[in-house]
Amino acid sequence: MSNVSGTSEFAGIGEVIRRRHSERVLFDPHRRPAESDLQAILEAARWAPTAHNMQNFEVIVVDDEATLEAIGHVRGGTSEEFVKENYAQLSFxxxxxxxxxxxxxxxxxxxSWCRPDGWREEVEDVEHGFLDSTMRSCPVLMIVVYDPRKRAPASEGDFLGIMSLGCVMENMWLVAEALGVGMQIMSVFSAPHVETELRGILSIPDYLGVAFACRLGYPSVEPGPYLRVRREVGRFTHRNAYVAHAG
Ligand SMILES: Cc1cc2nc3c(=O)[nH]c(=O)nc-3n(C[C@H](O)[C@H](O)[C@H](O)COP(=O)(O)O)c2cc1C
Incomplete structure (x- = not known):
């Protein structure tokens, strides 16, 4: 009997894992996620596994319109490093x-981001650099901050602590997906110049760093087709010994 319910629970989790996706379209400004859904997402963060159970994170929930607007005025911009390294991940x-x-x-x-030298054009495009272009109509933002001084014991570069923050992200994302709340991770929030401005707007103390931010809401338009690909399991699995795969 316990096997049967375990199987159906797995089917549900497996389905949410496959369905979880990045919601990159603009959100409907008139549809806020319910407070109970936000609490469920925070509860998921609460129960995330962290190295040594350090719980090395705090979450700043931003749903005040004026504060969201102030964040939208922060200059995001794109660095040469980003454009060059992003290019390497692209398929045409x-x-x-x-x-x-x-x-x-x-x-x-x-x-301009799809050419290795595209950053030159980007720098010249003053309008494009503000967070407003991705933040517009975002009803709720969650910013996960962490204290780099509290690194996981004997973990070079706090590798284990940073992995823990990834677990927090995934827990939050899976619950958002299960609740039908759209979520997009926005790495630009941890860029040094953005982090500096956020400190002022959100009173983040100097000793905390921004791990990641995510915007939450419901798409304002039907998202277009979005090709999500993954390697087949056999392309990354090695049984009993590592064997280099072709390609
Ligand atoms: C650490 C991390 C940082 C990410 N940063 C961004 C980001 O800045 N903007 C964005 O749109 N997606 C971001 N993503 C989402 C990934 O691009 C996305 O998960 C991946 O392309 C797979 O697509 P999917 O989420 O739709 O399955 C990030 C994901 C992770 C785990």
Whole structure:
């Protein structure tokens, strides 16, 4: 009997894991996630596994319109490093992406980000650099901060602590997905110049760093087709010994 219910529970979790996705379209400003859903997402963060049970995170929930607007005025910008390294992850056709099984379609990015020297154009495009372009209509933002001084014991570069923050992210994301709340991770919030401005707006003390931020809401338009690819299990699994796979 316990096997049967275990199996159906797994089917549910497996389905949520596969369905979880990045919601990159603009959100409907008139539809806020219910407070109970936000609490469920925070509860998921609470129960995330962390190295040594350090619980090395705090979550700043931003749903005040004026504060969201102030964050929208922060300059995001794109660095040369980002554009060059992003280029390496891009596929320029669906066929290429499907055959690689990793990375992203170039059409998801502004054309200037799809060339190794695109950052030059980006720097000249003053308008483009503000967070407002991705933050617009975002009803709720959650910013996960952590204390780098409290690193996991004997963990070089706090590798274990940083992995723990990834567990927090995934727990939150799976619960958001299960509740039908759209979520997008926004790495730009941990860029040094953005972090500096956020400190002022949100009174984040100097000793805390921004691990990641996510915007939450419901799409304002039907999201277009979005090709999500993954490698087949056999392409990353090695039984009993590591064997280099072709490609
Ligand atoms: C640590 C981390 C940082 C990410 N940063 C961003 C980001 O800045 N913007 C974004 O749109 N997606 C971001 N993502 C989402 C990934 O691009 C996305 O999960 C991946 O392309 C797979 O797509 P899927 O989430 O739809 O399955 C990030 C994901 C992780 C785990």
């Amino acid at each position: 056709s669906e066929e290429e992406l499907i055959s690689k099984g990793v990375g992203l379609l170039a059409t998801m990015f502004p054309p």
